[in-house]
Amino acid sequence: MDQIKLPMGRVELDHVDIVTSHICNNRCKHCIDKFIRTSNKVISLETIDKFLNLIRSHTDEQLEVLLLGGEPTVLATDKLIAIAELVHSKGFLVMMSTNGILKDKIIQLIPYYDSIQITVNSDEEIDFWRKWSDKINIKLSGDADLTMEKLEHFIEYTEGFFRRSISMYFTPDFEELCKNAEIWELLDTLEWQRNGSYMYTFYKGVRIKKCIHGETNIIDEPTVPKVYPNGNYNKTWCHEELDDYLDGSWNE
Numbered sequence: 001m002d003q004i005k006l007p008m009g010r011v012e013l014d015h016v017d018i019v020t021s022h023i024c025n026n027r028c029k030h031c032i033d034k035f036i037r038t039s040n041k042v043i044s045l046e047t048i049d050k051f052l053n054l055i056r057s058h059t060d061e062q063l064e065v066l067l068l069g070g071e072p073t074v075l076a077t078d079k080l081i082a083i084a085e086l087v088h089s090k091g092f093l094v095m096m097s098t099n100g101i102l103k104d105k106i107i108q109l110i111p112y113y114d115s116i117q118i119t120v121n122s123d124e125e126i127d128f129w130r131k132w133s134d135k136i137n138i139k140l141s142g143d144a145d146l147t148m149e150k151l152e153h154f155i156e157y158t159e160g161f162f163r164r165s166i167s168m169y170f171t172p173d174f175e176e177l178c179k180n181a182e183i184w185e186l187l188d189t190l191e192w193q194r195n196g197s198y199m200y201t202f203y204k205g206v207r208i209k210k211c212i213h214g215e216t217n218i219i220d221e222p223t224v225p226k227v228y229p230n231g232n233y234n235k236t237w238c239h240e241e242l243d244d245y246l247d248g249s250w251n252e
């Protein structure tokens, strides 16, 4: 454990991910977690401690540490607070990406987290979270239901949230879920920047992210190192079977 290092030498890190579990209280058609519902295991504080020490041995930067899953809020509140405190104690910022279903729990967690990213599906949900707009990154799914009307309404209706974002989702075969021609016409007019294995841009103050076909989730990482609930250290969402990191070796 004392010899751990990043496998590919010194690389630029964007942020780091903690995959808290593969449990979820939702069933999205195109779930982003390939291992969803394959295990009830929840990440341990010991694994997180070891993982953060690895990252800290690589950089002094105050990187963002993002909790995701599965759904992070299925973990006990005490555990999620302990994780936030552990992340802060190592000098990182702590974020969470959630489906927003367990509202009471999220409200309890807000003081402990630097920001919480919530995917919303209605104006009522946006209104609900407005009170915490200084901490909530309000997010819209770029999926099969996205239209120009929905996008423009989201932009207008979420004014005042400190961070707003849209992710253009895709299948493991890189098929975009959004088929709306108007949306893609708009996106094609915007100037995109590359960040590791994905592209991003801003439209009217909203950050939009899309994959790079054939690359995202496969190469150009570990800009986003990930630790998994089983204790393994990895870097991608898909194609883990092709990846040396999945064997859980922390020394190579």
Ligand code: SF4
Residues within 6 Å of the ligand: 024, 025, 026, 027, 028, 030, 031, 032, 033, 036, 069, 070, 071, 099
């Ligand atoms: S909320 Fe997230 S983890 Fe849960 S099913 Fe949907 S995409 Fe998967």
